[in-house]
Amino acid sequence: MKISINQKSIINRIITELTNGYSKPDLNQENDECSIREIPTMDATDFIADVYFQDDEQIVCIELKTVKPNKGVFKVEKEKVLEAKIALKNIYPDKVIRYFLAFPFDPLSDTPTGYDKQRFMDYCVGFRKYFSENEFLLASELWDFLSGDTDTMQQLIDIINRIATPQFAEKYEFLNNSTNKTTGKNDYIQYLTEWNLISEIELISNKTSISQKVKNNNRLTRKFNQSIFKDGEYNVERMIELKSLIV
Structure with missing residues (x-):
């Protein structure tokens, strides 16, 4: 410069x-x-x-x-x-x-x-x-x-208020346990919706297709099996890579 x-x-x-x-x-x-x-x-x-x-x-x-x-x-x-x-x-x-x-x-x-x-x-x-x-x-x-x-700031405040509740830690642990995508699917999708994690819902909807494409690929399999949160933050890198597999 x-x-x-x-x-x-x-x-x-x-x-x-x-x-x-x-x-x-x-x-x-x-x-x-x-x-x-x-x-x-x-x-x-x-x-x-x-x-x-x-x-x-x-x-x-x-x-x-x-x-x-x-x-x-x-x-x-x-x-x-x-x-x-x-x-x-x-x-x-x-x-x-x-x-x-x-x-x-x-x-x-x-x-x-x-x-x-x-x-x-x-x-x-x-x-x-x-x-x-x-x-x-x-x-x-x-x-x-x-x-x-328009009204972006109010939308952000609404999302924060939906997330920052006394049940935050409980929902965080629930969402970060991948087995709940199957055993508690309805609650899992409800919490994702509340937290505005729309991309994650799309991944669940295409789980079968994605799992077939990551088969025999160790790197993608590791991505597929990762939790949705990493070090307290949403694992954006994982989401982007898995979404690229959706046709």
């Missing part, structure tokens, strides 16, 4: 003007100023995106942040975001680069999924000085952006 000396100078100027109050955050203007194409010669500041995806037209980076950020953190974050966008643009000059900070919920909201971006910007010290409203995603706005659906 590289940028040029001149690109670094542009970033420094933008940060200085924002810090001193000579300018206000303006995503479109900053993107225009940083779009200069030059041969990169120096390392950009390291960054980690919690979500990264790209298609033919754009690259999207999303960095999840705590809803109680430390004072003074946003100047550093803004500089990092600008360098990341320029460095990515140097690699992918024909793509739109979008970089968001993201906050999973709004601590000031009266409802679990509600949010007020202007109020949140005032709540976070120094936020408004460096970031505009279209540079971050908040609460249900974030989850709908990720899913491409």
